[in-house]
Amino acid sequence: MIIAVDFDGTLCEEAYPEIGVANKPLIKALIKLKNKGNELILWTCRNGSLLKDAVKWCKQQGLKFDKVNENLTRVLKFYKGVDSRKLSYDILIDDKNINPAELDFVPSNEIIERITGENNEPRIMIPLLGLVSDNGQQYLTLGVDNKFFACSYRPENTRLKQSFTAKELENVPSVFKQFIPAPVFEVERI
Known part of the structure; x- marks a missing residue:
């Protein structure tokens, strides 16, 4: 194999x-x-x-x-x-x-949502440059209390939001905006 x-x-x-x-x-x-x-x-x-x-x-x-x-x-x-x-x-x-076999019986609009995120918008993870801890690179994260902070990426942790749509990024505090890639707001919807 x-x-x-x-x-x-x-x-x-x-x-x-x-x-x-x-x-x-x-x-x-x-x-x-x-x-x-x-x-x-x-x-x-x-x-x-x-x-x-x-x-x-x-x-x-x-x-x-x-x-x-x-x-x-x-x-x-x-x-x-x-x-x-x-x-x-x-x-x-x-x-x-993404395994296409997992999407065999899923309607196309749900496939698009799974690939791109809610509302067919691209999802963005923002690495916070220079913030590296013993468990890896730190990313912009939104906690259950709706406060932004730095946290290592943990895909298994569903309590933290670690990817965002361009629309959601409009609410990011100015201290973190320097880390948002410039082309994010120029990406077209699928």
Whole structure:
């Protein structure tokens, strides 16, 4: 089996361009799968020295890849040497992945909402640059008391709001507005 895996937000917590805290359970599982004969591909947007740092970091965690950002040699032979921009894999592990099989019987308007968030607006997570703690990069977060604060990203924690629509960001206190990416308000709705 060929397993492609993302780096930032998947093998480690999101902290780009730095390397976040290791996702030890996933790394341990991938090492076991590799030892059982499965093939691993690191598939990341990192390049240059940032990619080299990521590969080195993975090796330090005991995780070695068969390929990095490219198809396996046996796959290329199967396709008679033609390499497409898309990787061939059996499983993709990525923090931004959606399994279409989970959406088989969901109406299209609900699919759009799941992908983009409420009201078909893009969702934005805002990393607070320079605020890094022992458990990773800090993000703008809205608590149950409707107060904004910095907190590490925890997708399993449903009590904290950590992604926002452009409309919601209009209410962000001015101290945090410096961290909002400028193009956020120029993104069109789907």
